[in-house]
Amino acid sequence: MRKCKWWMLVLLAAAAAQVSEARIKLVALPDRGDTVIRLDNPAATLIEEERVLTLQKGVNKVDFAWNGVSLDVDSIRLTVLSHPEQVKLLNVSYPPNEQALVWELASPEALEVKARISYLLNGIDRLITYKAVADKEETQVDLKSHLVLRNFSGEDFTSARVLLNYGEAFEQGIQHEETKQLLFMKQDGIPIEKIWTFDAAKKPWDPEKVSGNVGIPVTYKIKNEKESKLGENSLWDGKVRVYQDDGHEGTIFLGEDNTALVPVGEEMEVYVGDSRDLVITQRKMQEKQINIRRNNSNHIVLYDTDEIITAKIENFKDKPAKLLLIQHIPGQWEMEKCSMEYERKDAGTLEFTVELKPQETRELTMHYHRRNVR
Amino acid sequence: MRWTAIICGVLFAVTGFAKVDLVTLPVREGVQLTIYNSADLTLVRENRALTLREGANKLQFSWANTLIDPTSLEMIPLAFAADLDVADLTYPPRTRNLGLWNVKSGRSGKVPVEINYLTSGFSWRAFYMGTLSEDEKTIRLQGYVRVTNNSGEDYENAETRLIVGKVNIIDRIADLARRDYPYGQPWKLPQEDDKDYSRMKKSRREMKNEVMMAMAPAPSSGVTMMRQKEIRKEGLSEYFLYTIEGTETIPHGWSKRLPSLDVADVPVVNLYKFEEDRYGERTVRFLSFKNDKEHKLGDTPIPDGSIRVYRTVDEAAHLSYEGRASFKYIPVDEKVELNIGAVSDVTVEPKLMDYKTDQYQFDRKGNIRGWDEIRTFEVEVKNMRPVPVKIEIIRNFHSPYWDLKKSGDFGEFEKTDLDTVKFTLELPPHSEKKFEYTLILHQGDRRN
Structure with a gap:
């Protein structure tokens, strides 16, 4: 199994006048500090991590390598959080045949500097799934939404603050090749409308002339609004599975659909199954x-x-x-x-x-x- | 050797994952299967009693060599729900077919839970036998369901339910069950995972062989009964739910047939149809009835399936085979027409007796602008059977610009759409009838 050793952050310092390799020395190997996994954009995951760099007076070389990990190289940013006036980023260079870069930082004196490194990391994302359980009369549903974190980035996150585009951030660790399903939202008693749809352009006109039954699509509509006990945030796109109370303290599975993102005020439409009784x-x-x-x-x-x-x-x-x-x-x-x-x-x-x-x-x-x- | 592999265990988190201990292995106390026939899909609900400790608990669930969709797994406490917090479900790295629930419990002791999930591998279908009375006025309808288990799991003494209905499915459960990772991965890693997958598939094949050699026990009902089991039928949403009385054990690889319907003396109409565009030149025989109270049916819809139709031919109740039909799902109160094939003993022969053109219209240059085509057909209908029959003769004109004149001593025609008419006749045993119609097709400007 591939396991990536990466983020070897090596801090090197070189006196400005002394350019000889022999004089370069390793001064610190900082641990990763606070880490944020930001999942608000479904197209890419932004990682932000903070490290404390121990800089010496003069030009410091900071080596950043990501072997075995796929990230967007052009997205890598270094932000100096403490002493930003004093510490200057001079240039960024890329060593040959390596997944790495070297920052050159100039510091007027020996400093402990807090810095944030951010980048877009591939292979880590989130999905949203929904499970709706309708009552027997099909007038309302109990809705649960799960956040599914998938990490196939090559990197283990022991602990990170996970941020979505709404809701509270939370602490969560996730290993490479791990998938975690977390309860994200739960709301009981959301009113629904059940609609049957026949589109004359899509369905056969004479059911007698086709070999199977002509199913009439059945859709549940859920309004993302306050009156429906929702309306706080957009409902993200994802797979919706619909079940129904069977009246015997159990459920049956009614069907599933993919829903698009539903902004506040809009309707979620879930095509559940086909009716053959219409x-x-x-x-x-x-x-x-x-x-x-x-x-x-x-x-x-x-x-x-x-x-x-x-x-x-x-x-x-x-x-x-x-x-x-x-x-x-x-x-x-x-x-x-x-x-x-x-x-x-x-x-x-x-x-x-x-x-x-x-x-x-x-x-x-x-x-x-x-x-x-x- | 027990070869199925759904294992459920409670692990108590001590100081970290590396030190978890397997403390109990709770047995499945009850299981319910809800099997669908429109998709390869079964909802499984299991009851298990977990022994939890106050604090953090890890519940491990694994399903090697089964066809479970791991994304559908859910655990619901059946008691003490307020004391339990199912924090997350983790599919740990570098494992396959294993999920770990992190449960925070506010109490120690036994807690009943339901674990439900979707699996692939079960199927059921309906099929029927029809036995016509000698005079062909009534039919005895017997319906069966056949349930087959290829799920990889035995599910002993399961309450078995069947769903009649067409569910919308985005992903095939079998595909979800065979994924390397429960929710897939954002992008595909190099091929070593595929090797795991082929290894998994291979081991599954080996397992199957082993089962065949070990001769799994025959299916059994959970309760010894001296009568056939009944099936309770009820409507839910757009579907019908059949619940088989008691419990069933259908081991992996086995099928079981259960009776679902047995109604005698259902009145039927011997209906014959003649429509050249659909059936060619031969008459096709239908048995027609309605799924309603008048026909001793109508309690529930009738699931689609095939029917083999026999007829009682003598007093010793010998049978003759009349034909086979497949039919669609029949809602309550809907009419059904079973097409049991082309026949030679009821015939319809339309003959063109006269053809002429007339009513020509010309433009100023003397070219033809419109005309009528006038065809006279004689239709000869013969019933060579010893029973009365009803015949529908459908004629398609392939043009909406027509007029029809009819002569003859029976029934009027019915316009079924803009270019189709239907003549309906009833013929006594061993009889024949003739009628004539004249079709005027307007061409060119005569259409207007």
């Missing part, structure tokens, strides 16, 4: 050309259409259901008559919110014209 049969019952306009050669140059689409929506469940029915009409169009109310989401998309009672069948009829079809 059946939608959609048919085009009419498509005719009307208002035909011709050119001098009597060829048709422009026409409108007269179209009728019907959708039979059957709820075979013994419970009510709220179906979001999405229809698409391309181009320029006008609705002649529609049996249900809809919301126009964009030029070509219509959304119907269909409330279905237990075992109810409803029918949508859309009679519309596409205008000025060439």
Whole structure:
């Protein structure tokens, strides 16, 4: 197993006038002090560590090596925290064929200097996972979120302050090749909305003509807001696993989805699984050309259409259901008559919110014209 | 030799990880399996009684040679929850298939906990047998479920539950179980880990061989019963949960068949369909019924599966094989049509009796602008069977610009969509009927 020996920080001092190698001497090998693992940016992990450097008067060479560890070389920074006015960083050089660099620091006198070294370290990150347990009626969930720290950086962190972009920082050690799962957030009784969705552009129209059942996607919606006992912070992206109370002091697994980052005020949508108890049969019952306009050669140059689409929506469940029915009409169009109310989401998309009672069948009829079809 | 490898132990942290001692090895006191059929997925809930000390405790859980998804592991105290703080779950470095819970306990003594996780390797499917009465008016429906355990673990005396439903899955549990590290790693290290993986796979194969040679015990039910077990069925969310009475032991590698449904005298309709676009020139036989009270069903949906249909042919209850059908999940109150294949004893023959064109329109230059095509079909329908049949004849015109005129002495046609019509006929035993229709297809400008 690869185990990296690194961060050998060697402090070397050389008198400005005396450039001979023989005169360079090792004056200190400082231990790593306070360390921060900053995980607020999912794209990269920033490490900040503090060390006390014992500098001598003159130019000091500080050697920094990272064998066996992958870090972003151009991200390495050295910040002198104490005596910043006096201690000057003169230059940085990179020795050949080594994972290392050498800082040259000028000090006007012998000083103990607190310095912070920061860099972007590869192979260490965090994931967020969620576990939601819905009640039997599917009106609310108990939500738990775990932070998963993964360290494959090559470096052991015995103890570090771990910082996220919100919440309290905490002390946590993590070894190379270690994964830790920590409870991050827990909130019971978060209200949810359960929605069934049928998008006519994505699902087959006639379920009888397909070999399997046409599953109607079921989504849980959780609002990241105060009224939902959330709303303090964004909910990070991650995998959500949804379970449900089975009424027998146990649970069943309902399904899982990846959620995107949900800012405060927005909704988390979790596609749980498919319903096969809602059946939608959609048919085009009419498509005719009307208002035909011709050119001098009597060829048709422009026409409108007269179209009728019907959708039979059957709820075979013994419970009510709220179906979001999405229809698409391309181009320029006008609705002649529609049996249900809809919301126009964009030029070509219509959304119907269909409330279905237990075992109810409803029918949508859309009679519309596409205008000025060439 | 016990070859399964879920081991659970409490380790008391003394002064550090190097000095932890294995103090107890609590047995599994109860286990419940919830097996899915739409994905290779089983939820396992185990009850164990841990003996904890006041202060810091480490609970070790390992699962070598199983197919557990380590990211799904969870421990829930079933009592004294306020005294217990599950601080973290650590997957220590340079180990495989091992998790360590750090638990801070405010009390000493036994604490019952539930450990739950998802595993791969179990499966179940439904299949059916149908036996038609001699007059083909009713059918006896018998349903079975077959549960198979390839999980790598024996799970003795498990409460077994089956889920009917289609769950959304992001990652296959089997893939998660085979990862080198529970949550993977941010970037791939050099290949030595892959060697570990192949070693692990190999050892698993060896294990399997060993099991086969050692002849694992036959499956058994937890309780000796003098009758077949019942299955309790209930709806949860979009799924149905089947709970098998009592407990089951299905050792790794074994399957078990359990009856799930047995209903006699379900009324059926012998339905035949003729649709050239879908079934070609032969008539296809369907058995049609509804999953409702009228048909002595309708308590729960019927899980998808295949059915073999037989018919009682004589008083000695000999059977003939009628055909096989696969069907979809059938919700309560939904109609089902079992397609048991093409037949030759019910035939539909549409014949084109006349063809002509008419109603020509011309433009100013004298070119044709539109016309009608007029086809007259005679449809001959024969039922050579000794039972009455219902026949649906579906005609697709591949154009929305049509008119239809029909003559004949029975049923009207139904427009099912813009270019399809359906004629429905009922024929007594050994009979035939003919009807005629005239289809006018408008072409060119005659469409408008």
